Amino acid sequence: MSPHKLLLPLLLLTTPLLAQQRYELNTGWQATPKSKVSVDGAALSQPTYALSGWQPAVVPGTVLTTQLANKQVPDPFYGMNNKQIPDIYRTGRDYYTYWFTKDFTEKVTGDEQAWLHLRGVNYSCDVFLNGQKLNAQTHHGMFLRQTYNVTPYLAKDGKNRLAVIVYPPDPVGNPNGGQGGDGTIARNATTQYTAGWDWIQPIRDRNTGIWDKVTIEKTQQINVKNPHIITRVPGKRKPTGPQAPATVQVSAELDNPTAKAVAGVLRYTIDGRTVEQKVTIPARTTQQVSLKDLSLPNPKLWWPNGYGEQPLYESKLQFLVRGKTVSDEETVQVGVREIQREWNTTTQSMEVHLNGQKIFIKGGNWIISDAMLRFTDARYDAEIRFHRDMNLNLIRVWGGALVERPEFYQACDKYGMLVMQDFWMSGDANGRWVDPMKLEDQWTRRQYPNDHQLFIKSAADQVKMVRNHASLAIWCGGNEITPPKDILTALEDSVLPKLDGTRWFVPYSNSDSMSxxxxxxxxxxxxxxxxxxxxxxxxxxxxxxxxxxxxxxxxxxxxxxxxxxxxxxxxxxxxxxxxxxxxxxxxxxxxxxxxxxxxxxxxxxxxxxxxxxxxxxxxxxxxxxxxxxxxxxxxxxxxxxxxxxxxxxxxxxxxxMYDYYLDPNACLYGLRTGSEPLHVMYNPVDSAVVLVNNTFETKRDLMLVVDAYDMAGKKTSLTQVIVEINPSQAKKYLPIAGTMRKLAREKGTFLMLQLQDLNKQPVSQNFYWIPDAKGQYSGLQTMNKAPLGVSARQTAPGKVEVTLTNPANQPVAFFNRVSLVNQQTQKRVLPTFYSDNYVSVLPGGRQTITLDYTPGAEAGTPAVSVEGWNVAKQVVPVAQ
Structure with missing residues (x-):
């Protein structure tokens, strides 16, 4: 009998964890400046100590988000408001050094263990619970998680107080207008953009605060930590059809804080299959345990956006005390795939391969979701969805910010976005160039940060945090520069091989080893x-x-x-x-x-x-x-x-491609069109029609249809021909330079390119506006109005279908922006996801656009607004 058939009776013999749970401490926090506190942390963290005059605090958050929530500062994202907020370089660090407290109810019984997790504090902190200091030494580092076993310190009546004093980075950097200000912010392992960049003004508190999640976890004797799931997918695969088996390799750290050795079973389960191992964890030790390889037959493979689907398996890693009682379990979403690379001798650059197939990278650089670190799952999901909608397949996380949060990676897993993750270096602050804006010379800056061991320790910790995500594809030493030699050596030779070992490491973002x-x-x-x-x-x-x-x-x-x-x-x-x-x-x-x-x-x-x-x-x-x-x-x-x-x-x-408020602009839709996996396009240099096939299949029996329209809407058919194109190929067709010059000479012209299937349905279409012989869009400036028809109907909760029609014998209805709006306020509902936008409707033509949004108070009663270059604005109700 195969092992997986034994799974059901085996599970019935186990008993669930009696009190296993994890929850976030994200409400009810209070804060006050250090300057207003006259007692130490031991006194302050006593639940009986009165917190008179304290203010509500935002956690996760920063000092600045707390000040903003309490209306002590104006919105720094509006107008010149940011200039009104005191900068830490002028005020001194004490101004933004704050105490944060949280009262919570929790207690343990029997063999239960309670753990406090702080996923991110910037920059230094001391942590107290019920009069006890939890960290023997002050914690330093924005990118280093903290975990404390608080079992001995919880109050017997369950009424507890957590108190954390948070100190800003040191030095804070002079925001003198340079990239990263005077550069000294990079002496810390922290976000460098907070001292200012060419796309942002300085963040006045330098992101000081408990900026990431604080959680309480309860287990029995053994805590399962830092699971590591690796999938091996040998050979060259395709997205569809039967698959040869994949191999799943599993390990985890098992932490026993108790005074006795604990015997049990480490068990991993995925897709109804299981692998397990008996193990005994000595008292007060943490031990890494690796399981035998698990074979996954006919796996559903994970692919980047545009190349296939993104199935995710829910898998579980459990420790069972004496093989029966679940002490702790971790759930891991697994995308089965394998990242590879190959040097292309023609281009002299690296190719990214996935599951044996080469992937043409169409990517976007990502800074951070919010400069004040106000992260939400919904915002991450919306932003990554926009990237999916642009037909991109990779996001590079820039090195002046952070290793992105697991919630970011979850969205990337969901939408098929590969990730190139930088560590915390930048050519600007870390000394690639001579720079008169910097306080210290190039050689000194090349040795930033001050504490190399902290950087290495932080890198190892963050690798453990995100390494299980299918989307993570490339590690990068830094933005436009390598880390100092000892840090680079540690990353290349120790940290990444030991803790990951499955991904390509690039020394820096524009390294010759990449390009x-x-x-x-x-x-x-x-x-x-x-x-x-x-x-x-x-x-x-x-x-x-x-x-x-x-x-x-x-x-x-x-x-x-x-x-x-x-x-x-x-x-x-x-x-x-x-x-x-x-x-x-x-x-x-x-x-x-x-x-x-x-x-x-x-x-x-x-x-x-x-x-x-x-x-x-x-x-x-x-x-x-x-x-x-x-x-x-x-x-x-x-x-x-x-x-x-x-x-x-x-x-x-x-x-x-969209603004801070998640309102897309035309960049998004131009990029969406230009990045189509199967795409027809016009070369403005030689006026050739070009096909691109970014899939793994040959595309045959396609009709290429090329038409031009003048400013009055008159159509000129240029060609219609059957075409085919091989996988991963760009192929030139039909130079039409002479015809285009003639048609566009006086007023310019419109050009419609279509690839149609055998049912005459477009599988790719691309609409261009071509200038006149002088390079002017003179015809557009004198176009007649088009009487565009607009109707909208709700097809499901949060989903609307908009139909645009243009009568025959009319001009092209050119470049129409469709917006979902609140019918009462006439404001756009954000975010809304459009199947397409800034669309043009041909004479006698029809376009259907689908809209997806979240119903609620902001949306109210929705309506649809449409306005174009030569189309008057109209707002129509959404029919139910």
Whole structure:
């Protein structure tokens, strides 16, 4: 009889953990500045000590989030408010040194053990419980978890008080306008962006606080810690069909805090199969135990977005005292997959492989979800879903922030986003360049941080925290620079081989080992707005870790954080002027990156509303062309590209596919189009039609249909031909340069490309607006209005279907933004996820867009707003 058939009767012999539970301490906290406390932590943490004059605190959170919640500071994300908040460099560290307390009810009986977990404190802290100090030495380090067995210190009546004093980083850094300010913030192992960057103003408390989850866990005698699940998927696989077996390798740390040795069984269960081992854990020791390999037949494999599905297995790791009573269990979501890599000698860069298949990387750079560390599962899910909707397959977590939280990785597992995770280094603060903004010379900065052993210990801890996630693909030593030699050696030779060993390690983000830098420069960029042709014809770095452009939202997005008096659009001054644009002070403070003269072909913006609309046209074109240009040269010039950047954790006016408030702009949908797995596109350099197939299957029996439309809506059929394309290929078809020049000469033209299946249904379509012979969009500026029909109906709770129709013999209904709004307030419902947006409807055409949102008070009674370039704004109710 096979082992898995014995599972059911075996489980019936066990008894459940009598009091096993884990819960978060996330409400009812109080805080006050250290300067207002006259007693020590032993006295303060006595439940009978009166906390008169203390204020409600935000935990998880920072001092600044607590101050904001108590209305002691203005919203630092709005206008120039951040300038009104005292900066720690001026006030001194004591100003932001705070006590945090939490009263809670808990007690233990029998063999129960209670554990206090602090998943993140920035930067140093001392921890007290019921008059007892839990840490013998002051804890240091933002990226180092703390666990305390508090069983002996819990009050017999169950009424307990936890008190934590939190000290800011030291030094705090001078926010002098440099990248990372004067650089000295990097003497700590902490978030470097808090001293300011070119996309954010300084965070005044430098993120000081109990910024991550605080939990109480109860077990019996043995605590199961840091489980490690590895999946091995040999051979070259495909997403569908029967699969050869995969191998699951399991280990865990077993912690016995009691005075007696404990005998039992460590058991792992996945998909109805189990593997286990008898073990005895000596008193007051922690022991790592590895189980025998488990074979998983016909596994459901996990794939990156665009290449397959993302099934996740729920698995359990349990310790059973004497093989019967569950002392502790950990649940781990497992995606069965294997990460590999291979050097591409043609491109001179690394290819990412998964389950034996090469993956063309279409990625986005991620800073952090919120600059004040206000993390929520819902926000993580929404942001990663947006990345999925952009047809991306990788997110790089930038080294000036943090190793992202497990909730971030859970969303990446769910949506198929591979992750390249940097450690806490940056070329700016850590000495890659001579920099007059930095306090200390390059050689001194190359030795940051102050405590190398703390960095190594923190790295090991964070690896253990996130290593089980299927999405984690690449570890990276730092942003644009390696860590100091002893740290790098520890990561490469000890920490990662011992604690992970399954992923590619890159010494730094633009390292030659990832992408051979044969183009000069730093191995990444450019970052500003570009001529669309450059993405196609200018060869850049073969695996570009950072390349980006603009990203300003529309009027409604801007109004959320720009005061009415400052809603003044930038004005282009001329290429010979420095700067080239006149920009309002609030826009400058929010670090606007310029559109220069790229809006002028549409006509100089008349006001903020007009600026926002024209910026969206440029946004869409920029990011569509970026990914199309890279994809057209995949495996020839490139193995991947990572956009700098796809989101902002602050209300910055640059590089974002959606704003801080989760309102998408046209960047998202241009990128979504340009990143389609199977895609038809137009090369603006030679006017060729190009097909890209980023799947593992040959695509046959496809009809390529190419049509042009003039400004009045008259159609010119250019070609219709059967095509096919092999897997992982870009293929050129049909140069139409002469025809396009003729059609576009006077007023420009529209170009519709479609790939249709045998049922005449489009499997890819792409709509371009082509300028006239002078490079102007003169025809757009004189277009007649289109009478677009709009209807909306609810198809399920939180789901709406919008249908757009354009009568025959009308102009193209061009570039329509669909928004779900609250019918009473007329404000957009955020976040809302659109199957497409900024869409154009052909004469006699019809477009259906699906909307997904969370019903509730903000949404109220929903309605749908639609407005386009030549379509008057209309708001229609959602039919039930």
């Amino acid at each position: 051979y830098n044969n183009q000069g420069g730093n191995g990444d960029g450019p970052y500003g707005i570009q001529n669309l042709r450059s993405f196609w014809q200018h060869r850049t770095y073969p695996f570009n870790s950072e390349v980006g452009s603009v990203g300003v939202g529309d009027e409604e997005s801007l109004a959320r954080f720009v005061p009415p008096a400052n809603m003044v659009p930038p004005r282009y001054l001329g290429a010979d002027k420095k700067p080239t644009e006149a920009v309002d002070s609030v826009w400058q403070y929010h670090l606007y990156i310029g559109y220069e003269d790229h809006l002028l072909p549409y006509g100089a913006p008349k006001n903020v509303r007009d600026f926002g609309l024209k910026a969206q046209l440029v946004n869409y074109d920029q990011y569509r062309a970026l990914m199309e240009g890279f994809s057209s040269h995949m495996w020839e010039w490139y193995t991947g590209s990572i956009i700098w950047k796809t989101q902002n954790p602050w209300t910055a006016l640059r590089g974002q």
